[in-house]
Amino acid sequence: MAEEFLVVKxxxxxxxxxxxxxxxxxxxxxxxxxxxxxxxxxGKTTTIRMxxxxxxxxxxxxxxxxxxxxxxxxxxxxxxxxxxxxxxLYEDLSALDNMVFFGRMVGLNGDEAxxxxxxxxxxxxxxxxxxxxxxxxxxxxxxxxxxxxxxMGNPQLLFLDEPTVGIDPxxxxxxxxxxxxxxxKGMTILYTTHYMEEADRLCQRVAIMDGGQIITLDTPYKLKxxxxxxxxxxxxxxxxxxxxxxxxx
Amino acid sequence: xxxxxxxTLNEVKLYLQDKGDLAFGLLLPIVTFALMYGxxxxxxxxxxxxxxxxxxxxxYSTLFVEHLDEVEGIDVELLTATEADAKLERSDLLLxxxxxxxxxxxxxxxNKAELVFKxxxxxxxxxxxxxxxARSVAGEMxxxxxxxxxxxxxxxxxxxxxxxxxxxxxxxxxxxxxQPAVGVVEEVVGGSPDFISQFLPGIVTMYVLFALTLSARxxxxxxxxxxLERLLTTRLxxxxxxxxxxxxxxxRGFVQTLILLGLxxxxxxxxxxxxxxxxxVICLIFxxxxxxxxxxxxxxARSxxxxxxxxxxxxxVMVMMGGTFFQVSEGSILATVGKASISTYANDALxxxxxxxxxxxxxxxxxxxxxxxCVVGLAISRLIFKVLPGGK
Numbered sequence: 001m002a003e004e005f006l007v008v009k010x011x012x013x014x015x016x017x018x019x020x021x022x023x024x025x026x027x028x029x030x031x032x033x034x035x036x037x038x039x040x041x042x043g044k045t046t047t048i049r050m051x052x053x054x055x056x057x058x059x060x061x062x063x064x065x066x067x068x069x070x071x072x073x074x075x076x077x078x079x080x081x082x083x084x085x086x087x088x089l090y091e092d093l094s095a096l097d098n099m100v101f102f103g104r105m106v107g108l109n110g111d112e113a114x115x116x117x118x119x120x121x122x123x124x125x126x127x128x129x130x131x132x133x134x135x136x137x138x139x140x141x142x143x144x145x146x147x148x149x150x151x152m153g154n155p156q157l158l159f160l161d162e163p164t165v166g167i168d169p170x171x172x173x174x175x176x177x178x179x180x181x182x183x184x185k186g187m188t189i190l191y192t193t194h195y196m197e198e199a200d201r202l203c204q205r206v207a208i209m210d211g212g213q214i215i216t217l218d219t220p221y222k223l224k225x226x227x228x229x230x231x232x233x234x235x236x237x238x239x240x241x242x243x244x245x246x247x248x249x
Numbered sequence: 250x251x252x253x254x255x256x257t258l259n260e261v262k263l264y265l266q267d268k269g270d271l272a273f274g275l276l277l278p279i280v281t282f283a284l285m286y287g288x289x290x291x292x293x294x295x296x297x298x299x300x301x302x303x304x305x306x307x308x309y310s311t312l313f314v315e316h317l318d319e320v321e322g323i324d325v326e327l328l329t330a331t332e333a334d335a336k337l338e339r340s341d342l343l344l345x346x347x348x349x350x351x352x353x354x355x356x357x358x359x360n361k362a363e364l365v366f367k368x369x370x371x372x373x374x375x376x377x378x379x380x381x382x383a384r385s386v387a388g389e390m391x392x393x394x395x396x397x398x399x400x401x402x403x404x405x406x407x408x409x410x411x412x413x414x415x416x417x418x419x420x421x422x423x424x425x426x427x428q429p430a431v432g433v434v435e436e437v438v439g440g441s442p443d444f445i446s447q448f449l450p451g452i453v454t455m456y457v458l459f460a461l462t463l464s465a466r467x468x469x470x471x472x473x474x475x476x477l478e479r480l481l482t483t484r485l486x487x488x489x490x491x492x493x494x495x496x497x498x499x500x501r502g503f504v505q506t507l508i509l510l511g512l513x514x515x516x517x518x519x520x521x522x523x524x525x526x527x528x529x530v531i532c533l534i535f536x537x538x539x540x541x542x543x544x545x546x547x548x549x550a551r552s553x554x555x556x557x558x559x560x561x562x563x564x565x566v567m568v569m570m571g572g573t574f575f576q577v578s579e580g581s582i583l584a585t586v587g588k589a590s591i592s593t594y595a596n597d598a599l600x601x602x603x604x605x606x607x608x609x610x611x612x613x614x615x616x617x618x619x620x621x622x623c624v625v626g627l628a629i630s631r632l633i634f635k636v637l638p639g640g641k
Contacts, residue, residue: 088475
């Protein structure tokens with residue numbers, strides 16, 4: 001069995017009276033892509049924020065690469081990269097300037113940051129637009145830059161929070177290929193999405209969250225088998241069966 | 250610490266890219282300076298227009314008008330009686346000098362003649378100064394007449410023609426005026442407490458305050474955009490992030506003061522080199538205090554609109570209470586209330602240096618207060634600032 005790179009035990013987080021995360025536990029093996037699915041308001045983003053040290057958990061343990069998030073957050077931040085759900089870019093700067101800036105923030109010097117920035121831009125197919133202002137990029141290009149920034153510093157664990165929202169199929173496919181390429185290089189990835197086919201295509205294991213809790217966790221194949229023939233049942237069928245068809249805010 | 254400096258540099262870069270902020274921060278002070286220069290530039294002496302109604306038209310009235318026109322800073326405008334009365338009626342004019350008919354004839358005959366000041370109320374400040382100058386010119390003419398009469402009286406019976414006596418007396422008087430018995434020497438000991446040096450400190454501090462409290466908007470924007478949150482997932486600590494933002498705000502405010510003070514130094518010549526450096530030091534400490542308060546606003550505000558409203562109200566209150574547009578009298582209620590405004594201390598310190606010729610040592614008290622506000626403001630804002638609700 002592969003080494004567990006991320007271990008989450010009984011995580012809790014409340015905002016005033018509202019329990020956003022209510023006893024979440026899971027683990028991710030090194031080099032795996034782990035899917036975290038759930039309807040709006042399930043607690044996915046809050047969970048990722050706690051794992052990426054932005055929010056402090058009320059209780060529970062998180063260990064990443066052998067480092068405790070609660071006691072050794074600085075060591076954790078050295079080995080993670082985060083691609084947030086919302087585009088977190090400086091639109092008045094160029095793509096290269098954005099990446100060099102965040103590269104410096106993860107500890108690279110100027111030359112290293114520039115070199116890595118160009119490598120990641122090539123990976124995303126944006127090397128020709130390095131000096132272009134981000135404000136002039138299309139939505140798909142901005143998503144790719146958003147992802148490229150998360151790769152600065154060569155993180156060992158990558159958090160991808162709905163990285164393909166609102167982009168065209170070509171850009172989405174390009175991102176899928178990049179993610180699979182990163183996994184082949186040994187990167188561990190936590191991937192959240194609303195697009196079920198993404199989870200099916202990319203993730204070795206999938207956890208479905210609802211109401212702040214994980215209601216099921218298994219491989220896509222086994223999850224589909226629970227409700228029918230895996231060749232005919234889709235992950236969307238699994239998702240709707242487990243979380244219901246009622247609308248969420 | 251290095252990462253905090255990169256945060257600062259990134260902020261400055263973003264500021265230079267934001268055309269709106271750049272226009273407000275850099276161009277507007279330059280435009281304001283240009284307006285000030287247009288209004289007050291180079292006019293350190295009194296300048297006014299003397300409106301004269303010359304109903305006489307004779308030699309002596311013409312001579313009087315010429316003498317008045319020769320006074321530095323005075324322009325003469327001749328109007329008819331009807332025109333002058335109409336302007337006085339409308340209060341377009343507060344004082345007109347009337348030379349009545351028969352003025353020259355009376356003087357030529359050796360009789361007394363009178364000038365009339367037609368005025369509304371006391372003629373206003375400018376009118377009173379003009380009247381004083383007119384009296385001085387009339388006084389000089391009186392002297393001429395007295396000297397001429399005395400010389401003529403002394404030389405009566407000698408057969409010397411009267412017009413020769415007049416010419417000689419005139420030459421003598423001109424020589425005397427060129428080398429008076431009692432001379433006046435101007436010795437400039439420092440900046441003058443004129444209007445521009447009273448007004449400039451308030452303009453400088455007002456712009457700094459506006460710019461820095463509005464920088465709270467950019468922090469709230471960043472929080473909303475998610476870049477603040479992203480930064481916290483890197484090796485950047487919350488303290489480094491905070492300090493970087495603070496340094497960026499101070500830099501922005503200081504650059505503005507550098508532009509305004511630099512232009513004032515070059516054009517208005519209000520400063521000595523030492524007083525210029527002292528002014529920059531005062532502005533740097535003031536910019537730091539204002540930046541700290543801007544961070545408190547960023548910590549409190551939950552939206553960009555909210556941050557702008559809080560910043561604008563805060564700035565206007567500080568500006569009004571701080572004696573920006575008028576000097577506050579010692580011991581007045583406004584002086585007491587003004588002690589709650591950081592602008593008060595900055596304006597007082599700058600006026601001490603610019604208008605009163607003081608040094609940094611004379612502003613220690615104000616600088617200590619401003620530095621204290623900076624430290625306390627930073628501490629408070631750091632305690633309450635959160636990137637996310639429930640976060641760091």
